[in-house]
Every structure is written in structure tokens, then in C-alpha cells.
Amino acid sequence: MKRLKFLNHHPSLKWKLYHLYRFFYDSVNYFGKNSSELSPEGLLFIGSGDFRKVGEEFFSHFQNLCNLNPTDKILDIGCGQGRMAVPLTKFLESSGAYEGFDIFQSGIEWCKKNISTRYSNFNFQLVNIYNKEYNPNGKIQPSDFKFPYESNYFDFIFATSVFTHMLPEDLDNYFAEINRVLKNNGKCLLTFLLLNSQSQNSIKLKKSKIEFEYLDENYYLMYRDVPEHTIAYKEKFIKEIYEKHGLIIEEPIRYGSWSGRENFLSFQDLIISIKPV
Numbered sequence: 001m002k003r004l005k006f007l008n009h010h011p012s013l014k015w016k017l018y019h020l021y022r023f024f025y026d027s028v029n030y031f032g033k034n035s036s037e038l039s040p041e042g043l044l045f046i047g048s049g050d051f052r053k054v055g056e057e058f059f060s061h062f063q064n065l066c067n068l069n070p071t072d073k074i075l076d077i078g079c080g081q082g083r084m085a086v087p088l089t090k091f092l093e094s095s096g097a098y099e100g101f102d103i104f105q106s107g108i109e110w111c112k113k114n115i116s117t118r119y120s121n122f123n124f125q126l127v128n129i130y131n132k133e134y135n136p137n138g139k140i141q142p143s144d145f146k147f148p149y150e151s152n153y154f155d156f157i158f159a160t161s162v163f164t165h166m167l168p169e170d171l172d173n174y175f176a177e178i179n180r181v182l183k184n185n186g187k188c189l190l191t192f193l194l195l196n197s198q199s200q201n202s203i204k205l206k207k208s209k210i211e212f213e214y215l216d217e218n219y220y221l222m223y224r225d226v227p228e229h230t231i232a233y234k235e236k237f238i239k240e241i242y243e244k245h246g247l248i249i250e251e252p253i254r255y256g257s258w259s260g261r262e263n264f265l266s267f268q269d270l271i272i273s274i275k276p277v
């Protein structure tokens with residue numbers, strides 16, 4: 001696997017190989033596999049960890065930390081291959097609604113084909129936004145993108161492992177959009193790799209599970225030539241964005257295990273916030 005690491009510097013080539021791999025994988029699996037299972041196999045690039053287990057883990061965070069309601073209107077920013085949507089299919093009632101959007105074509109295609117056909121209140125949209133890692137040919141800049149939803153519509157918004165792949169000016173726009181489409185008193189759960197004294201020290205001592213090769217004032221990059229591959233942000237910088245966009249952080253921040261912490265809730269750091277009335 002180490003030998004394949006060079007591909008992280010060549011996202012376009014990585015995607016070509018990925019689609020070739022999927023073509024052969026899907027052809028081999030077309031016969032004999034139970035295609036009714038809501039569990040895409042052979043999927044790459046949504047991060048490490050078991051697809052089902054991570055989905056179930058976050059479903060419990062949504063319920064326990066964000067008081068999710070079966071009739072809620074939910075937005076999943078960067079929904080990927082439906083990892084978080086799958087457990088929600090068993091929870092949301094028909095009066096509730098799930099919306100997910102992403103820039104990753106095969107993920108959205110899978111979700112439409114396997115989830116929306118069975119659960120009509122689950123809707124997925126593909127948007128052609130540029131991201132050097134996930135969509136190098138995208139035409140829309142993430143800093144210009146307007147979420148395709150009306151204002152004050154959602155009760156709950158989440159983005160898991162998405163802002164770890166977006167640059168500062170893009171984050172700024174996405175926070176403005178979150179604030180616009182979230183209802184008053186609505187909750188938001190976002191994950192980050194937060195840089196603070198503990199995590200920065202761990203990185204220095206090589207105790208962190210992620211290494212970074214470029215250190216900017218407000219963020220660290222795993223690969224300088226493909227910034228969107230993995231981005232960690234200074235905690236102070238992230239807190240300022242929340243403040244700027246009128247979202248109140250509900251303490252405590254739930255720090256993750258990525259930086260080598262012994263007490264953690266998840267892998268990445270979780271921030272829950274509320275839009276005040």
C-alpha cells in the first residue's frame with residue numbers, strides 16, 4: 001500500500017484507476033452478490049474504517065448529542081456514498097426528509113439507485129464543484145456555491161469528514177450557507193482535525209496518526225501539492241468562523257483519536273452548534 005502513496009500527489013490518475021477498478025469490481029460482483037444490501041462494497045476514498053460501523057457510530061451521536069427527531073429535515077453536506085444516510089433510512093418517518101449533496105459522481109449515483117428508489121424522502125444531488133482531491137475537473141468554485149435549498153429549512157445539518165478537505169475561503173462560504181438554510185434553534189454537527197496545543201504537540205512528537213508536510217498560519221496540509229487531500233485547522237480559526245457566522249458552539253468540543261489522544265469520542269474532532277433565535 002505504501003508504494004501507492006505516490007498516487008496522492010496525482011488525484012486525476014488516482015480517479016482513473018479507481019473507475020477502472022470499480023468497473024472490474026462491479027462486473028465480477030454483478031452475479032451472485034446480494035445487491036439489495038444497503039452497503040456499497042469495493043468503495044474507496046471515503047476514509048478508513050468500516051462503512052456500516054462508522055455510519056452507526058454517527059447515527060448514535062446524532063441521536064444522543066443532537067436530539068435528532070424522526071420528523072426532522074436533515075442536510076448531509078458532502079454525503080459521499082451514503083455512509084450516514086443508510087442508518088437514517090431506518091429512523092426518519094415519511095414526514096421527515098433527508099437531503100444530501102456531493103461532488104463525487106459514483107457516490108451520488110449509488111445513493112440515488114439504492115436509497116432514493118426505496119426511500120422517497122431521501123434525495124441526493126450531484127454538484128460539479130472543484131476540489132483538487134475529489135473532483136479536479138469541477139467547474140464551480142466552492143467559495144461561490146449556493147446550497148440548492150430554501151432558507152430556514154433544515155432542523156439538523158451535518159458534515160462528516162468534509163471540512164477536512166476544504167480550504168479557508170470555501171469554509172467561510174459553506175458556513176454562511178449553513179447559517180442561511182438552518183432553522184432558528186436548529187443544530188449542526190461538523191467534524192474537523194483541530195490544531196491546539198495538545199494536537200500540535202502530538203504532531204511534533206510523531207504521536208499523531210496523521211502527519212503533515214506543510215504548516216500554514218491557520219492550517220496544516222498533509223500534501224502541499226494537493227491541499228484538499230487532508231487539512232487540519234487551528235481551533236482558534238475555526239471558533240472565529242463559527243462566531244462570524246452566528247453559530248453558537250455547544251461545549252464541550254468532543255476531541256477525536258486522530259492526534260493520539262487516549263480519551264476520545266470518535267476519530268475526528270466533533271463540534272456541535274446551534275443557530276440562536
Ligand SMILES: C[S@@+](CC[C@H](N)C(=O)[O-])C[C@H]1O[C@@H](n2cnc3c(N)ncnc32)[C@H](O)[C@@H]1O
Pocket residue numbers: 045046047077078079080081082083084101102103104107129131134142159160161162165166
Ligand atoms: C472523506 S469523504 C466523507 C464522505 C461522507 N461525509 C462520509 O462521512 O461518509 C469527503 C467527502 O467530501 C466531499 N466533498 C469535498 N469537497 C466538497 C464540497 N465542496 N462540497 C460537497 N462535498 C465535498 C467529497 O466528494 C467526499 O465525498
